[in-house]
Amino acid sequence: MLNYTIRRLLLAIPTLLFISLIIFLIIALSPGDPTASLPLSVPAEVREQIREALGFNEPIYIRYLLWLKTFVINEPMYYLQDVFGWEYDKSINPRVISWQTRSPVMDTIVQRVPQTLWVVGMSYVVGILIAVPIGIISAYKQYSIFDQIGTFISMVGFSVPTFFTGVLLIVVFSVMIPNDSFFWLPSIYDTTLVVEDWDSFWKQVRQMIMPVFVLSLFNAAQISRYMRASVLDNLRQDYVRTARSKGLSEKIVVLVHVLRNSLIPVITVIALGVPQVFGGAIITEQVFKVNGLGQLLILAIQDGDAPTVQTLTFIFAVLIVLFNLVADVLYGIMDPRIRYD
């Protein structure tokens, strides 16, 4: 298993290099300009000077190699300078600088990660916690009322877009319910809130309720369908019949034998979904103004901020490659029949 993992990690390096090149080319060759969002009253010569200062006028391959060098060498140097006691000088080894904010892209990303993990990550956890039991019960009592309702809700969760459910919740809980009511929830996420006591914790919970609900509805809908299908598969297997005929109770049959086996494919699905958590939920983050990674990406795209888009998408690519590996390894651990070596 270890050999397999190392082999895969080594193989990931050329894969990621290739991905970074493709991303870079897509961004660089698509039309767009960092000065496009400036007011028209800014004259052309000034725009040209801005482009020059940003390094936008360099040839494509130089821009790519520069980005690669800053991201792969300079950024780790900056972060590890304390650990290894390196002399880090930002004028010799500049970091990846955003065209929008003229500040290091990674600083902004680091600032955004907690928000995204809190809201999107929490909704993923909540979604899984809801989806697994629903999936089991729906499969065990196939075509029962519970199953029908579960199917209906997951269809709704799956097909109604988050920009609709999000705004619907805002209209109900922020607009229609008066501000001083207990049930009122804020429509705008306060990213400056610091949780330090029960009062601020309660505030944090309240502002997370709506975005987390909207996202977990979507996640739960997806995962519960996988769970249901997987449990159904297993319930029809011979080993289940054997277990029952040996006189094991239904509780043990379902929760020990069936659950363990049917979780194998679902865990793969869950692991593959984790990179999406980091990617943020672009639309939901916009609706509730949770200024996370998704919102950062969309703003960077709108403003033609190539370094930010490049860095973010590349980090997502790294995560996807990594979690694919995690899913494969988990698969091997959970299912003794699968061996990679």
Place this chain on the structure above:
Amino acid sequence: MRTLKTILLATAASAVALTGAWADGHSKRGKDGELKIIYWQAPSILNPYLSGGTKDLEASSLVIEPLARYNETGAIVPWLAESVPTVENGGVSADLKSITWKLKSGLKWSNGEAVTPEDVIFSWKYCTTEGGGCAQVEKYKDVTSVEKIGDLTVKVTFGVAKPFPYGPFVGAQAPIINAKQFEGCLGAKAQECTTANFNPIGTGPFVVDNFKPNDVIQLSANPNYRDPNKPAFAKVTFKGGGSATDAGRAVMETGEFDYAWNMQLAPDVLAKMAAAGKGTIESGFGTLVERIMVNQTNPSSALGEERGTAKHPHPFLTDIAVRKALSMAIDRALLTEIGYGKAGRPTCNVLPAPTIYASTANDGCMKQDIAGAKKVLDDAGWKVGGDGVRAKDGVKLSMVYQTSTNAVRQDFQALIKQWWKEIGVESELRNIDASVFFGGNVSSPDTFQKFFADVEMYANNFDGTDPEAYMSNWGCSQAPSPANQWQGNNMQRYCSKEYDAMIAKYSTTGDLNERAALAKAMNDMLMQSYTIIPLVDRGRVSARSNKLGGTVMNTWDSELWNAADWFRIK
């Protein structure tokens, strides 16, 4: 009788209480707690020299200030300077080549240090050093030197006579920055000064506590602000992001925020929000005019490298009758109502404001005149063909009409296409993503400068109140062409010797009234050439909570220009 007495007493009491609250609100700094502002485009940086974006400019205006700025009427008022220098008071030299500013005495930066002429000089150096990519270089155009004369006085010298010397250090675009803080940030180093760009030391009513790019800014009252009783708010939370709808809702429906900027929303949506009773819409008009440019050169791709250049005049848009008919067929009032509501008003001028520059000579365009337009075309010999499209000598009135992708603009395109169809002009609609259309990428054929279409629609305005640079846009030499890498703002490639002579005269005229008369004449000349068809004068619309007082909508400067005077209505 008793009830009446009670009511009267109650009214009197509440009136006293109210004035009391107002007076209190003004009497102490930081008494009114927190002010919450939402901009649906989040500020990325607080240094306006490195960003031309309105959102960044306005956010920074809470912290850093210019020597003088424009008030809501467009007049220049002294800000950090004691007074506005003019030729009359001796501040501007008689040859119009220098201007002398005197700082208010006792001015302090938020860190307690004194504001000196060195800071003013440094601000000029900062923006004009090579390699810095300063977005406001235009403000410092023709400045040859800025020197200190006395303890509080600086003299700005220009290389040419400047009838309007209020470019440098005037308005939110050209504020004074702290020389010590930005010392190591000149030229290419500007990019490295993240802390300074995010937390500029300023003279304004607020100080940055925490800046999260593209997200939120937390500010608190400046302890060293020049008026000890201001600002009324102790804290400001400046949130960014979302959409105009979300921001409007947060102020007018849920009441979570006090002020929302740039409510570009459909008129009926705004009216519905305002009906919730928590906020009010404020609008003001500046110089932003949505217009159609009429190409005077032939954009046909068959011409290869020479398409869109003066060598090849347009086959039919060079006929003034056609251009006039196109303008007459448009119902500007209807367009305004559908697209902008309170945020727009129909206009017949490309220079609609300030008042002294606004011409009334072209107001005939306000009324749609389809029959008149048809007659103009008939008289000019354009005959309706079998397919309903007019033609003359084998040339058909068939055009490509392009604009940027934007819901309102596409509505406008559809309506105008219909009206033009009625008068026998066929148009094919095209919309191009804004970042490409306005992107100025020389290799793209779809930019508004290249204008490879017959007519195109967009909006433009000018900074401040002096239209000289703006009106000079339509000189012959300003036409974008391959020779100048498609730069310039004379999109329609208008060229008139008479107009060029007026531009030359304008640059040497010093008297304000003469300048105004000249600007009006230039506007009229352009309008009567029908190469620019103005549609709507677009205003700024913002939403204000009913609990926020003191706001004065300003379209000539930052909307937050007088944030020091804002207070809470209790």
